[in-house]
Amino acid sequence: MPTTIRPTLVLWGVRMGFMSYGWDAGVLGGVLLTPAFQSAMKAPDATTTAMIVASFLLASWLGCCIAASPWSDTVGRRIWVVAGAAVQIVGTIISASSYSVGQLIAGRVFIGIGNGFVVSQGPVYVAETTGTVKQRGPLVGILMGFACAGTACAYWIDFGFTYATGQVVWRLPVAMQIIWSLLAVVLTYPNADSPRWYFLHNRPDEGKLVLQQMYGDNTLAEKVAVEIQTELKQEVGEKLRFSDFFVDKSETKAATRIRDGVLLVGVAYLMGINMIFYYMTTIFQVYIGLAPTTASICSGAATTLLAIGSFVGSIFCEKGGRRKWLLWGSALQSVFMIAFVALLAVGTKAASSAAAAMLFGWILVFSPTWAPLPYIYISETMPLRHRHTGVGLGMSAQWLMAFLTVYAGPIGFEKVGWKIWVWFAVFNVLGFPYVYFFLRESRGRSLEHMNALYNEKLAVGSGSLSPDEGSVIQEGVVEEKV
Template identity: 55%
Template sequence: MVLQGQKIYHNALIAGGLAFVTFGWDAGVLGGILLTPEFQGAMELIEHPSTTVVSMITSVFLLASWLGCIIVSCFGMFIGRRAWIILGCATQIVGTIISASSYGYGQLIAGRVLIGIGNGFCTSMVPIFVAEMAIITSKRGQGVNAMIGFASLGTAFAYWVDFGMVFAHNTQAVWRFPVAFQIVWSALTILFLYWSPDTPRYLYAKDQVAEGDALLERLYEKALDEPVVIQAKKDILASLELERTATAGLRIRDFFWDTSDMQAARRIRTGVILVGVAYLMGIDMIFYYTTTIFQVYIGLAPLTASGLAGACTTILAITNFTGVVFMEKLGRRTWLIAGAVGQTIFIAAFTGLLSSPGHATGAAAAAMLFCWIAIFGPTWGPVTYVYASEIMPLRYRHIGFALSVSSQWLMAFLTVFAGPIAIADTNVGWKTWIWFLVFNAIAGPYIYYCCPETRGRSLEEIDLIFMSERLQDTAAAKQLEHDLVPEASVGDTESGNESAVPEKGA
């Protein structure tokens, strides 16, 4: 079966979505089984309870995901986007088999290391794969946004499966079945990717021009000499030419103040900070320990806590997909700034209520948590991925986006490992949430001052936002300006260019 036209993009969406269901499944599945007697017995936590061991079981996946991203950033161009995703899924399947058969936390941790490395491969490459397959600019943000929607759907599925398994007492299936089921999502991802080609931008970047030409013809379902196909090819080649004529390499100093022609280091730095801040807001702390938060810190009954945990993840999935529908109605900056303001209000209320324990304040705190999740769902959850995948230059896209996602996993590891230990400390307790409040509060100003708008531009046109004045009169730059009109945007203080940023015409 040879896919043609939009079927190629839709197949990429399905495959990428399934890969992100796997990511979400892992975030949800442990959160619902950590407190079950069957899991704690198998992991020897009943006889020897240890907050540190529990934190390591949950968070080692995040640290391993960071390692997977670093591997991709170093070797991402050696094999294609598609191949990295397949390799990631295969690695996850091996790790899941080891995890589901564990009779001790050492084996479980080893399995979760493999799952994490595979997840790092997938989360580094899936958004790039989906974005580069989108030939309709207005659909690109929705497609990448949908990946986070699928991740939250996976989390919701996992929590509801955990909730159902609560009723299966005195059997190891309570936790082994949910953990093992992750294999299904990885296997389905590989199945759908079997029918997908790699992306045309990757092929051109590797100087596989004939293959790139053939794939563009398949994507557009038009001959190579058709105007729309010619324009797409010229734009990609012009972008590559600009990157090759720009200041050579990535210089360390440019990551602090970038004066290069295409500002590749600044773009990578922006993605790293943006995604890192999103995961210092508390989302992983919330979803890895949702049941524990409701049961231990808020004081709800186990069954109620498990049901509310499932409801939380369901709300995240619903709001993620709501964001997909309305993604292109507002600019990236608008989504992120509005989200930061709303999240700050609700996390502040949540933190304040936790400082005064009680049944009434506990219920109110749960409500604030629901509201925070509902705002994070369509804003900082997916839009950071969309933005980071868009702003990276083609030659360094695998490096920039992999490093951006690696910052997510590193920050998530920090919060998931250290968070429970801090909360368990009577001298810290509820004050731990002030840490997350700070990052919710600083996020809005960072977007306002440091992140220019990218909505409505092709991946190649985004280069025009960051290029130096020296390159603006080159033939390659003029090629990318073929259908652009001026529109005011954020000043580019590092390049010294505060002129209007081109925006694609309606």
Template identity: 80%
Template sequence: MPSNLKPTLVLWGVRMGFLSYGWDAGVLGGVLQTKAFQSAMKAPDTTTTAMIVASFLLASWLGCVMAASPWSDKVGRRMWVMAGAGVQIFGTIICASAYSPGQLIAGRVLIGVGNGFVVATGPVFVAETTGTVKQRGPLVGNLMGFACVGTACAYWIDFGFTYASGQAAWRLPIAMQVIFSILTIALMYPNGDSPRWYYLQNRPEDGRLALEQIYNDNDMATKVAAEIQTELTQEVGETLRFSDFFIDRSETKAATRIRDGVILVGVAYLMGINMIFYYMTTIFQVYIGLEPTTASICSGAATTLLAIGTFVGSMFCEKGGRRKWLLWGSALQSCFMIAFVGLLAVGTKAASSAAAAMLFGWILVFSPTWAPLPYIYVSETMPLRHRHTGVGLSISAQWLMAFLTVYAGPIGFERVGWKIWIWFAVFNVIGFPYVYFFLKESRGRSLERMGELYNEKLVFHTDGSEGTGSANGSLKEIKVGIDGEKA
């Protein structure tokens, strides 16, 4: 029999995991230029610095791929999140005590693997334990808000420690990451697992108990249980074939959903967000020409703006739908990024100041749109039997693209200067046609009804039995999902 499932504890446990992710994304960028760090790491060159920063990203990709592997679904959502936080603790200890680039990279690899476990599994756990459709999108979306809070807090802590002396100026900010990992484990431990996972593991009694703990309503638990079992029945015998990722002939279109998620997240993280936030202080100080103190203040302000915008976007993501937020975001981001590139090309002091303003404008748009929406979309559109694989592979694209940009970025800065930003401008533009032509609107549907978007024959009756007909035309049958009475 599973432990009591407390959705609030699950939510806050995953939030702490994302705070840890955001902290790591921000903390190193603020200490790279400090004398204490440069002394301890023996003044690393550009390539070594890029590897120190980017090793976390490549390791996070590995962690996501491990969490997406076929055998990983046997472990459960809860255990993956706790295991990730545990690995992060060991990595943080190694990083905080490092006296060479090799030791620091080793620690960041461990942190990255643990982070991959958390970010690949946490959104699934939250989506599968949220009580209503209308709450699911905002709650999954604000996980990225907490990641941005972690980044903002790290930058402000870094700024405060610029007035400190000695090795504590960079070691203590890095060590503070362990607090969030400990909180993640403490909040996760008392819980059972997701009801969807129990049904997937052929443990219907445990799944039913978990549903009752989520809804506190036997009738609603019965209805959701029937839909989960119907979805699993529809997916019986379907396996992922490599050819389906190009021409998907399956009933549930699992490969299509995974492919769409991988491309969506990959495009989002080729727009420049990791490049900006890992090297923000360096960008403001070295390439825009601001004074060190001013550069640190601007970095903290930008990360704070990102956090606020992500929470706002998550709060209102049910207004207008997923596609509209992404389309408007891509269009406006393209304008700001193209202007940013043009102003950097001019190279004057006035143009550099205007470029900084364009960068803030880009962050203002990205934060409520392309920051939270990809996580929301991939966590809710994957079929249950392949949800761990789909979300894990989708989010692994984030880390692979982030590694590419963060590792190649400073080298590109050194060799081609401002022209490196053309790369990011191109992907801001590409986002619009991709969303318009390939993504379907997932707002307002329960997790079990997402199949209707990809196959009109997969329609459920409100009593949980399987039906057939048009998914778009049978309003009576899909009313429960649209009204947001359940997730």
């Protein structure tokens, strides 16, 4: 295993993995209704189309569960990202060469499993190799910005290929996902694993070596090492018990932290984002009534807005704190989603155009709040010994809820029409009381001080970093500008 780490390479490697995730989320949405795709897949009905799209999501859930399993932590954060991107490449080749629904679903299952590996361990890898508290949140949140950028790029590429003819209309956009997965492998592989993973596996010398490279200051690196080792001592002997997920009696509240993270991500992905992501063109064209070209342009514009908003929210997430961003997001999203549902219920052409505007408003709010913040929150609040499990289970909740909405969505459209959106409106509203009553503010704390957030008796003692040391950017450590 390499013993040299370059945080900037780690950042860009994981970002390319998320770019691949976003690309997959957008690429099929723009080609599902094209004659070339319909011809190759023998004009699939709504249920079959839903399974083609949603198979990726269910496989991503499986990939997250594998990465969250107790034995998975033995291989490290880095290997999961590299292995996931490699599996995605295999799946993309199968998908792009598909001439049947079964082959396409098989390819998307491979892509999904690989994606589960990347998105469950990538944020952990970035959080644990970021040298400063103030940059940790933005750098993790920006991962979702890259996922949204991947979706936007895919939709614009799809739009461009609508002017082409033949099977290239959908096969080439699907095949282009290989670019992002390959970059993820090339950029991530040369790096060492995170220093916290080395300490967790009783390899302190390697952990200290990586910390020294991250900080460029042996004294500061030694202080961080002491904090990591203190945190591990606090968590010694604590095991996850099923009963703790309901009434947590442990000192570090590990089960509570995992439960809160899983529910946070689950609620976020029951708000409707994946329905909008995967069926954007179909929503504009079929359910709002726009012309095909106009629907494609609106889809590209909406996903571009989502990407820009995710970057903005990530960059400024340190202002106000995690809870305020989530609370304001839930409140404003509820207004836009309820208005969207009401206008769809009216059903007139003018009301449909207004509904499209409400959907853009919802995206404008969701993108800087509930898009990046759940990733940030779960990557920093999980206890070190169970961080891979906690983040993995949190991300598995994302994919399970996404599968539920994406698979049930088209079927629901056929059965109950606009009323399917009431489901999403309910969860936009529920997000507010959940955050207000259950989540704690994690902004401004180092990863080694998170235990004290849940139990003040576990505050790191002597030898810990001062507030100034915890937020100083050492020259040459984290060069990434956010």
